[in-house]
Amino acid sequence: METPIEWLQRRLAERGLTQAEVARATSIDETAISKMLHGKRNMSAAELQRLTRLLEGSPPATGFGEGAAAFQSAPDTRAPIFRAVATASGDWLLERASPPVNMKERPPGTAAVAELYGFHAPDRKAWPRFKTGEIVWVDPAHPVGEGDDVLILSKLPKRTALKAALGEFVSATASKIEFIDYGAREPREIPSSGVTRSFVLPRFGR
Known part of the structure; x- marks a missing residue:
C-alpha cells in the first residue's frame, strides 16, 4: 500500500513541481517538505490537507481524522x-x-x-x-x-x-x-x- 510520503513523491513527479513551488503554494516550510520527501519527517494532518488541495489527489487513509498525533509511522529504513x-x-x-x-x-x-x-x-x-x-x-x-x-x-x-x-x-x-x-x-x-x-x-x- 502506498504511504503518504510515497503519494507525495509520486504526485510531485507527476505534476512537475519543485519543492520551492510547493512551499510557496502551501505555506509549508521548504525544509519540512524536503525532510518529508527524504522520509525523515511525518506530515501533520493540516499539512496533508494543504498538499491534497494543491496536488489534487487522494492520499491513502492514515487515520488523520484523529489529529496529527494519530500518524506516527515506524522509522523509515x-x-x-x-x-x-x-x-x-x-x-x-x-x-x-x-x-x-x-x-x-x-x-x-x-x-x-x-x-x-x-x-x-x-x-x-x-x-x-x-x-x-x-x-x-x-x-x-x-x-x-x-x-x-x-x-x-x-x-x-x-x-x-x-x-x-x-x-x-x-x-x-x-x-x-x-x-x-x-x-x-x-x-x-x-x-x-x-x-x-x-x-x-x-x-x-x-
Whole structure:
C-alpha cells in the first residue's frame, strides 16, 4: 500500500513541481517538505490537507481524522534515490534539486546516516567500480580520505542539475581537488570553488 510520503513523491513527479513551488503554494516550510520527501519527517494532518488541495489527489487513509498525533509511522529504513542521466558528451547529471524518483532499502550499517542518498549509475562510465544501473550510495556528511570513492558535484550555468564525476579521492586544498576519474581513467585536478565532494559507500565485497 502506498504511504503518504510515497503519494507525495509520486504526485510531485507527476505534476512537475519543485519543492520551492510547493512551499510557496502551501505555506509549508521548504525544509519540512524536503525532510518529508527524504522520509525523515511525518506530515501533520493540516499539512496533508494543504498538499491534497494543491496536488489534487487522494492520499491513502492514515487515520488523520484523529489529529496529527494519530500518524506516527515506524522509522523509515529506506533512503531516497535521485535521478541521474548520462549526456551525449559523456557527463553524468544528478537531479538533487528534484524530488526523489524512488525510495530504496538502506545498505546494512547505515541506519544512522541521516543524509544518505543514492542514484543509479546511468552508464558504464564508472565500470568496473560500478555497473550500469547499480545504486551508488552517497554519505555527504562522512569525511573523504585518500583512496576513498568520491562523488564530485559541480554547478552548471542556468541548470538545477549538477554535473557529477565519480573517482578515487587523492587530495584537496582551498583551491583545487585532485582525484582519479573513473570515467576518464586518469588523474584530474579541478578548482574547488563551487564544487562539493561526498563520500561514496564502498560496494559490498570490495
